[in-house]
Amino acid sequence: MNNENLNPxxxxxxxxxxxxxxKKDWEIFFENAKEVAEIIKRTEEIEEKNxxx
Amino acid sequence: MQKDNNxxxxxxxxxxxxxxxxxxxxxxxxxxxxxxxxxxxxxxIIDAVSFxxxxxxxxxxxxxxLDNFLKPFIKIPSKNEDVxxxxxxxxxxxxxxxxxxxxxxxxxxxxxxxxxxxxxxxxLATTNWRDFPDIIFDRIKIMAIDxxxxxxxxxxxxxxxxxxxxxxxxxxxxxxxxxxxx
Numbered sequence: 001m002n003n004e005n006l007n008p009x010x011x012x013x014x015x016x017x018x019x020x021x022x023k024k025d026w027e028i029f030f031e032n033a034k035e036v037a038e039i040i041k042r043t044e045e046i047e048e049k050n051x052x053x
Numbered sequence: 054m055q056k057d058n059n060x061x062x063x064x065x066x067x068x069x070x071x072x073x074x075x076x077x078x079x080x081x082x083x084x085x086x087x088x089x090x091x092x093x094x095x096x097x098i099i100d101a102v103s104f105x106x107x108x109x110x111x112x113x114x115x116x117x118x119l120d121n122f123l124k125p126f127i128k129i130p131s132k133n134e135d136v137x138x139x140x141x142x143x144x145x146x147x148x149x150x151x152x153x154x155x156x157x158x159x160x161x162x163x164x165x166x167x168x169x170x171x172x173x174x175x176x177l178a179t180t181n182w183r184d185f186p187d188i189i190f191d192r193i194k195i196m197a198i199d200x201x202x203x204x205x206x207x208x209x210x211x212x213x214x215x216x217x218x219x220x221x222x223x224x225x226x227x228x229x230x231x232x233x234x235x
Contacts, residue, residue: 008120009107011100013127015064015174018095021125026086029125033076036109036122040076043109
């Protein structure tokens with residue numbers, strides 16, 4: 001397996017592919033954001049602890 | 054929130070700070086997202102914003118959650134020309150406003166390079182409006198959002214070709230004078 005296959009990141013967007021998000025889409029976004037907020041909080045707490053050391 | 058003809062079906066480039074604000078303060082920020090929906094705006098981010106957000110993950114499960122979270126956004130890659138423009142804009146802006154030198158990040162300049170490339174086709178949404186000074190950019194709309202904890206100021210910013218042209222030409226004249234002195 002080459003390095004490209006090991007890397008899941010794909011940054012290859014184009015403006016023409018973008019679609020408007022409806023209010024319903026944003027509701028789903030905010031629902032997903034709760035888990036993301038927890039991840040950010042945990043990471044920032046670790047960074048804060050490391051900075052104090 | 055009323056419809057705004059300047060925003061109808063426009064591409065909105067979201068800065069990292071807007072995504073973070075959306076994640077942390079979902080109640081207040083709905084004023085902003087409702088505005089985007091009502092004007093049928095599309096949401097895009099640049100590669101560097103994806104880099105900053107995915108950088109919060111500490112294991113595969115967190116990576117999966119963050120990656121899934123970013124799925125609705127088109128991710129624009131920085132090409133060679135964008136990197137060149139980011140550095141060029143940083144030189145121009147820092148020459149005009151020396152005190153700004155340490156304030157603006159490389160990510161901000163990569164965003165600025167996309168605004169330069171797409172001109173009127175893209176509007177940036179950011180809470181760090183100071184990082185996009187009005188010597189080159191226009192603040193076309195300001196939205197104040199009361200999140201309960203604080204009042205968040207979101208600026209909508211576009212590249213101004215005329216302002217850029219004047220600053221770039223002045224700088225090039227300075228370079229030419231130096232060459233002529235040799």
